[in-house]
Amino acid sequence: MKMKVILVRTLAAGLNVALATTLAVPPTAHAQGGPIKIGLLAPLTGAASALGKDMLNGTELYLDGIGFQAAGRKVELIVEDTEGNTATALTKARKLVEQDKVHVLTGGLLASTGYALHPLAEAQRIPTTYPVMSSDDLTQRKPAKWVVRTGWNSSQSMHVFGEWVAKTLKYKRIVTIGLDYAFGWESVGGFQRTFEDNGGQVIQKIWTPLNTNDFAPFVTQIKREADAVFAVFFGRAALQFVKQYETAGLKGRVPLLGNGTTTDESVLPQMGDEALGIMTALHYSAALDNPANQKFAKAFEAKAGKIPSYYAETCYTNARWIVEAVKAIGGRVEDREALLAALRRVELRDFPRGPVSIDRWGNPVQNIYVRRVDKVGGKLQNSVIATFPAVSQFWKYDPDEYLKQPLYTRDHPPCPHC
Amino acid sequence: MDQTRVMRASVVEEASPGPATGYALELRSVSKAFGGLRAVDDVALAVRAGERRALIGPNGAGKTTLFNVISGELPASSGTIMLFGRDVTRAAVHRRAALGLARTFQITNVFPSLTVLENCLLAVQALSPVKLAMHRPLGRYADLHAHARTTLEAVGLGGRAGAIVQHLSHGEQRQLEIALALAGRPRVLLLDEPTAGLSPAESQLMAGLIKRLDPAMTVLMIEHDMDIALEIVQHVTVLHYGRVIADGTREAVKANPLVREIYLGA
């Protein structure tokens, strides 16, 4: 019978831990006067842990600044590690909602996490914000009532950029190269659509698998008659691609353009002169010279020891966003409908990224900045060279018409000039 | 379920009589080459049903290789192997076993982390369709257990049924080695040095066990201990560098000068 005893003991020990952690939640959690709880999902371990760190630092920076107090109540931040895995993120989201009884659920990195959290937010009726996850359809063809996006969507800045490249740079023929999955497809799709609507031609589309280590075979495929190359990468892939683009002798001969993450501040400090001159577009740059960003960037550098990436800014802004909504309803976060409505009503002019409002699908309407990598004071930065105010996720298109079109994918829009 | 079904099952693939050669096992110019080395070279061998025969020869003569070729573990490079008149040259190991061929291994080859009884059960169910049954526990098959117990009693392991095999003595493991071969009630039994590593007393016990085997069973054994071998068998085949150099009654082989020179020494 020894086995039985051991099994029973093990199980009992497990349950003890379970009960202890749940009972640690004060019984007053529901009552007004307890802390306002914000549950943050971030990849703190695994391949994306550096981004998770930025997300956490950005969030904490704002809450630190207000002394973890809002509308006369204490604010409690509960952080859970997603390991950059959607199944784990779902389990942790359930923990935050069911056990910690958070009032607002926020965070997440992967597009799939966004889609997976949608039904959970709806079923649990939990006000939720997405500061990072950028999949177009999260606020287009598959919006969720309980979800407000405080970040951006993949094609939003690319619509602006495609048109700007065609009209201002007057490039005619462009080769695109990007990560072969939804984020890459949506970024390339948005760029291609407006670039071609304004007279340009995408003459070649190259897709690289997510785990590509060596981009040389892809770079050598690039058609040399292109006026420019448009790239969509992030993280390690961005570093490697930009380096190998130079190694292949293309830098200086065929200008390099990109989406915002390709030269985001999460990778820019690790790049060298090979990155100089790359032009990209995003809703943020650490080099924005408005007062709110100056203050934020300085404080973030003091806290984290590095310049803020868009992940840091968006989580800082997201935290403020939540707090503004809480203040608007006088701290009565237990009224979930009211909190959700307030989250959708937030409209502020002085976020680090600039003024922001929310459209009725739950996506921000915000400035898009065209940036160029420059060296200032010996350091690389994304200098803003053009600003497009109040850009909607539908750009200049009619939302209803836009939504009748399919989502940007590997094969949509098609490539008539390839 | 009953005893008879298992009994029937164990002979279910009884060989069709085939051309009446009258031999239980027949090899016609069988060779096995490893690269350029002919480990078994043009061997002819014919063993009558019920015969007891020893296969002898110095180390490296190709005896174990020949066993592996007969059992099917190694494919023959050329030649023909007949089992009860049926050509099994290309048959898989388990097919030959189903025709009634069983073997032991020179280096004990049993199931070390299972019990003695489980080892024997594996052998008992091997030739019955029951081996693929997965819908009820083995404990329910009382007939299999009974047969396994009987086999263990027969080799003197009756009292060790519950022991884990790796805890057995070497002698007991050799006994189990034989038990596994006998459990399927084979008609041709290949014994590869059954007394390897045994003390003289244990070797005598093993010899007694082999002598008591069903007289209808055909036995071909590799044995280094000449006294043991000549005590058991009537016929001897001598292998040297893969070739048969002598074949006949034990007296004839004993008297063969070539054999005396290269093998029996002195």
Add this chain to the structure above:
Amino acid sequence: MSSGLAAPAPTLDRKVVAGFAALTLAGVLAPALPAYPLTLLTQAAIVAVLAMSLDILLGYTGLPSLGHAAYFGIAAYTVAILATERQMGLAGCLVAALLLATATAALFGVLAIRATGTYFLMITLALGMVVWGLAFRWVSMTKGDNGIAGVPRPGLGLGWSLAEPLPFFYFALLAAALAWAAMGVLVRSPFGLGLKGIRESESRMRALGYNVWLHKYLAFVISGFFAGFAGVLWAYYNGFVGPADVQLVTSVETLLMAALGGPGTLAGSALGAVAIVFLKNFVSVYTKRWLLILGAVYIGVILWAPRGVLGAFTREPRGAR
């Protein structure tokens, strides 16, 4: 003599008793548990089925598969696709998912079974990657990297909804218990003994008259079937199926669960699964270094209890009997 006839090793009986005790305890305590621990118990029950299914190969047959997430994932995807796009009910989803997972295992088995040892590991890994690639790239079917969200919990037509944590926990627990019982009978059957024999000595099994290939192949397919069963439960439990469910990490984690608890003991694999699910989700609350702790646990087990935690306790004393 007769007393010894129906005699599987007594340790097995103890494990069965302990298993039943654990299941009953979990069932009785469940209503008293808050939602989140209940969620984790549900997850543990499902993952335990996956770990046990792998143990049929790893622990009983001695075949370390590194592609087990494939059958799990194919079943989960089948349920997700049929339930969201065709609004198919439990019975239809279950049958289709099990058929597809088993058929995949039947196909992969033909390719993998001839290999042994490291080669078997490599080939199952490669086949697992193929399925991951499909999940990731066949966007029109699987929605690619976005995964399939919003898989509804099945209706049983019994008046209570499986959408609530407690009824779904009982549903998962019952399903896991059934799978455990079925696999338990399998490993104790004549066929199951044959698997252990193959693990110990293939050449002896051949000599005895076993078609070793067939035995291994059947084990491979059956293992895939039960992994598929776990996949069905997983799709309903999580409501979401994505490429991460079929990726290598899932296969590796499953392998570790089976190894942690003790390969060759179903209860051990289940215990390993429960331990890892709780370790992952509770330790991580207290420390960000929880991966380090998990790694230390693995290394400890490999060094001091290579037969797993349960194996360490059930080891036969030297020279027993």
